[in-house]
Amino acid sequence: MNILTRKLEAVGSLSDADKRLLDSVIVRSRRVKARTDLATEGDVPDEVNLILEGFACRYKILPDGRRHIMAYLVPGDFCDIHVFILKHMDHSIATLSPCKVVGIPRDKIIELTERPAIARALWWSALVDEATLREWLVNIGQREAPIRIAHLLCELLVRLRAVGINKGDSYSLPITQTELGDTMGLSSVHVNRSVQILREKGLITWKGDQMVITDIDGLIAYSQFNPNYLHLGERAMATR
Amino acid sequence: MNILTRKLEAVGSLSDADKRLLDSVIVRSRRVKARTDLATEGDVPDEVNLILEGFACRYKILPDGRRHIMAYLVPGDFCDIHVFILKHMDHSIATLSPCKVVGIPRDKIIELTERPAIARALWWSALVDEATLREWLVNIGQREAPIRIAHLLCELLVRLRAVGINKGDSYSLPITQTELGDTMGLSSVHVNRSVQILREKGLITWKGDQMVITDIDGLIAYSQFNPNYLHLGERAMATR
């Protein structure tokens, strides 16, 4: 079962025909180096990118050169579905790590949306993306740095678990502390000190790409994490 | 022309039949007092609320009692379209000022989405809401307090202008400084001082409900405001 199917089945089961259709869109995937734009603000893309492996992000650059990362795109996530309605990209998308990506042409997407179960799952996915944005807004607006970071780490575990690319309470987090800072609205120095607090509390280990959550219950409690906003069914929540 | 039609026509023109259908959903509107929940986190609403007059907001309450406002809902905005896909509300919705609201039953919404032009306009509206959320994330994550507030004031002018309820560069902003703080991730004291900076710079006047932007070009420049993310067509942008 491909990763997209796995993600969409969290919403509701799909017929064999639906699954075959989903398989058929994942052909001719390409490899993309780390830190490469998949789409740039102002673009009018003609196909939709789906991440198969690796981490990508949505970001904006401010006039003074600062960057803010507004979303992480992990395997199973679509980059630019809005293309069908909104003319130009109002933000950019870039890989963070090396990625495997597949570009799905317009026609194929339309074919997908003609299947009610798939259309519903895609709509669910878009709404969850929006709910995640709202939670990020609260996170940045209200929580102080170490808690803010801890909250993100919980979210990522749940999201990666939903597509089965966690390893227990560990996962690959191929980003730098500077990138984490651009995500959390913090300087890289402050991220460093905040991460050290999480380490000292015995909540996590983070070395290279490997994020190990050593005390998941502690991390959830510390970060006030409540996964409701991800709207995962019971099935996905139980999957380890 | 009702306010919903006005908003949706910013995307593309609608047929007379479409307009009549839109008129038909705005019946039996009700008045709601200020500071009243229209939906509460955990609810499973059965109809969709549309704001006709007044300001409402999306918000979440944190375990320690803090509140974060994640969106302003102004006339023409739908509160809870996601109801069709996501079971329960992952946030609450409340009026800020006295409002006129209409509850649109499920069936009516389905009827609306059977019209291609209306369906497209509703989809556009949802995508713009999401783009707005991304811009708010950048705003809170990267800009300091007075600029952050200025940016919001620019956005509100553009949005209210799009539905024709501005008065030149002035509009009714029926919220307190504390509520503005809950929106911007700032304390009310700091909001107060930041607003004074905007006043001293000659950019705005704000007394009671009346927000007067006294130097719109200055405010746009100061806040680095770029309305691209609102994806308004040329028509809406030119409307005063």
Next chain:
DNA sequence: CGTACTATTGATAGATATCAACGCTGGTGG
């Protein structure tokens, strides 16, 4: 074996929160 990026640390500056107090205003009950 340089080179460049990343992580880390210390010192200092700046932004924002918190606490406390006061005046103003609008509503409300006597």
Next chain:
DNA sequence: CCACCAGCGTTGATATCTATCAATAGTACG
């Protein structure tokens, strides 16, 4: 009609959080 009360805006003093600057060390990579 007036006294009182509650909420809001405002101000000052102080504490806390976070950014910036600068330096060092580890690490990957050509």
